[in-house]
Amino acid sequence: MIIIGLTGSIGMGKSTVAAMFERSGIPVFDADAAVRALQGPGGRALPAIEAIFAGTTHAGGLHREKLGAQVFGNPAALKQLEAILHPLVGEAQSNFLARHRLKRAVVLDVPLLFEKGGWRRCDLTIVVSAPLRVQRARVLARPGMTRAKFAAILKSQMPDAEKRRRADVVIETGRGRRVTWMAVRRVVERLRREGA
Ligand SMILES: CC(C)(COP(=O)(O)OP(=O)(O)OC[C@H]1O[C@@H](n2cnc3c(N)ncnc32)[C@H](O)[C@@H]1O)[C@@H](O)C(=O)NCCC(=O)NCCS
Numbered sequence: 001m002i003i004i005g006l007t008g009s010i011g012m013g014k015s016t017v018a019a020m021f022e023r024s025g026i027p028v029f030d031a032d033a034a035v036r037a038l039q040g041p042g043g044r045a046l047p048a049i050e051a052i053f054a055g056t057t058h059a060g061g062l063h064r065e066k067l068g069a070q071v072f073g074n075p076a077a078l079k080q081l082e083a084i085l086h087p088l089v090g091e092a093q094s095n096f097l098a099r100h101r102l103k104r105a106v107v108l109d110v111p112l113l114f115e116k117g118g119w120r121r122c123d124l125t126i127v128v129s130a131p132l133r134v135q136r137a138r139v140l141a142r143p144g145m146t147r148a149k150f151a152a153i154l155k156s157q158m159p160d161a162e163k164r165r166r167a168d169v170v171i172e173t174g175r176g177r178r179v180t181w182m183a184v185r186r187v188v189e190r191l192r193r194e195g196a
């Protein structure tokens with residue numbers, strides 16, 4: 001099985017590109033979705049989060065804005081939150097890989113692929129990237145986003161330039177969806193030619 005690691009900084013287009021791989025018939029593990037499931041109604045991570053970040057959970061899940069305000073811009077707090085969530089995300093990812101073990105290729109869509117070492121288990125790494133002004137415009141258009149929050153999140157992530165340097169393939173998302181779709185197709189076709 002070929003394991004493709006897909007990553008990129010905030011707003012660079014990971015989810016969009018992941019959906020394009022899915023449409024091409026390649027199963028995708030979505031680490032952000034796994035995190036949200038752990039934090040949703042009855043989520044397994046809620047008691048541990050409440051124990052450290054009191055007042056950030058409720059019966060139906062998590063006050064995301066409240067918790068985000070406590071961890072983005074506070075590296076020690078973010079580390080504590082990651083220590084709760086990442087082992088559980090790792091479990092969900094292992095289950096996904098076991099479930100799809102007979103597939104020829106899968107995509108792991110993981111925001112912190114390079115930061116947390118997930119790239120080591122991948123046969124191919126892909127970074128989605130767009131110019132900073134495109135990224136900024138996309139992110140600031142999101143409800144509840146502020147310049148300060150965007151800056152704090154960017155600071156907690158590996159810089160785009162370094163991700164691009166480390167990736168096997170860079171997929172541009174700043175020049176329209178068609179250009180991006182063609183780049184995804186090129187990867188899929190290359191894998192098929194190589195027997196995946
Ligand atoms: C703090 C939380 C509740 C804030 O939720 P909110 O809905 O406001 O933001 P969202 O999850 O959409 O994230 C916004 C942006 O921040 C990025 N981000 C999230 N967590 C992290 C992190 N630990 N380090 C760097 N960037 C992060 C996301 O990739 C995204 O680009 C949430 O981000 C969270 O639980 N993060 C910790 C889990 C984690 O590490 N996720 C990353 C993938 S496993």
Ligand SMILES: Nc1ncnc2c1ncn2[C@@H]1O[C@H](COP(=O)(O)OP(=O)(O)OP(=O)(O)O)[C@@H](O)[C@H]1O
Binds near residue numbers: 111
């Ligand atoms: N060619 C393109 N490829 C990818 N995304 C695009 C493209 N053109 C526009 N976008 C837009 O960019 C925005 C960000 O995309 P997306 O939600 O996929 O990013 P993301 O990397 O998953 O974000 P985050 O890390 O914050 O969760 C979306 O509104 C999407 O519609």
